[in-house]
Amino acid sequence: MSTFHHPISKPDIANMISIDDLMKKYKRERSRKKMLPHYERMIGEVTEYSEPKLLFSRFGRDIVDQLALSKVKEMKGVYFAVTTLGEQIDKRYAELSIDDLALAAILDEISLSWIAAITRTFHASLRAQFDEPELKIGPAYRPGLGNIPIETQAIVFEHLTASEIGVTLNEFMVMEPSRSTSLVIPIMAK
Numbered sequence: 001m002s003t004f005h006h007p008i009s010k011p012d013i014a015n016m017i018s019i020d021d022l023m024k025k026y027k028r029e030r031s032r033k034k035m036l037p038h039y040e041r042m043i044g045e046v047t048e049y050s051e052p053k054l055l056f057s058r059f060g061r062d063i064v065d066q067l068a069l070s071k072v073k074e075m076k077g078v079y080f081a082v083t084t085l086g087e088q089i090d091k092r093y094a095e096l097s098i099d100d101l102a103l104a105a106i107l108d109e110i111s112l113s114w115i116a117a118i119t120r121t122f123h124a125s126l127r128a129q130f131d132e133p134e135l136k137i138g139p140a141y142r143p144g145l146g147n148i149p150i151e152t153q154a155i156v157f158e159h160l161t162a163s164e165i166g167v168t169l170n171e172f173m174v175m176e177p178s179r180s181t182s183l184v185i186p187i188m189a190k
Contacts, residue, residue, distance in 0.1 A: 008052040008083075008118060016117035019043065022110065042106040046114060050179075051086030053165035054122055058187070066155050067184070076135055077187035079126065080155075082162040083118050084180035085111055093179075111179045119183055126185065138186035144173070148184060156182045 022039055026032040056079055064075045089111050096104035123140040130137045143152035153173040162168065167180045175182065 008054055016121060017110075017113045022113065038103060038106055039110070042103060042110050045092060045107060046085075046089065046110045049086075049088040049092045050111065050114065051088060051166075052083070052114070052118060053086065054081060054083040054118060055160055055162060055165045055167075056081035056122070056126075056183075057160055059159060063155075063159060064186075067152060074188050075138075075186040076189060079137075079183070079185040079187070080160050081119075081122060081183040081185065082156065082160055082165065082167050082175070082180065083115060083122070083183075084165055084167045084175075084177055085114060086166060086179075087177045089179050090177040115179055115181050119181060123183070123185065134190060135187050136190050138188045141184045141186075143182055143184060152184060153182060156184065 019036070019039055023032050023036065026035055058077060058079050060077050061075075064078050067075075067078070089107075093104055093107055093111070096107055119140060119142075123137075127137045141148045143156065144150035150173045153169055153175070156162075157169045162175075162182075166177070168176050170176055
């Protein structure tokens with residue numbers, strides 16, 4: 001199987017997430033005005049410290065059989081993907097956690113929003129480009145959430161060389177750097 005690196009540009013990600021969306025939780029105008037400069041600063045830092053990368057590959061039925069998923073019988077194949085913002089954003093978060101927990105929390109919120117935007121955009125792009133008349137792309141699943149066991153991470157990392165983009169899996173099935181995520185995307189019959 002071929003492994004692909006999906007190009008990701010920081011401006012594209014920044015355009016996927018508006019500051020208004022991030023500020024919605026602040027209902028009072030006074031709170032919004034007070035928090036806005038902190039969010040603007042942390043958006044700048046996420047942009048500066050992030051090194052977004054995405055790696056993915058398609059696998060056949062033989063790999064599907066290794067997955068402990070409820071819909072495995074319906075799956076004809078699967079895409080595995082790993083995306084990260086890189087280790088520099090983790091280092092910056094660690095520094096802020098010592099100096100200013102509030103800014104660290106804002107940086108964390110924004111960086112997690114970026115990861116979510118990358119995965120949503122990649123999944124939508126995969127669906128839009130998929131051109132096999134008898135098949136379709138299913139929903140994107142993240143190991144460790146919902147009905148997808150965290151042990152699925154080991155299967156993803158066994159078949160994708162995520163170290164190519166600087167992501168490793170520790171003994172607890174947690175990815176490092178921490179601002180990384182993996183996806184299991186089934187290929188199913190229409």
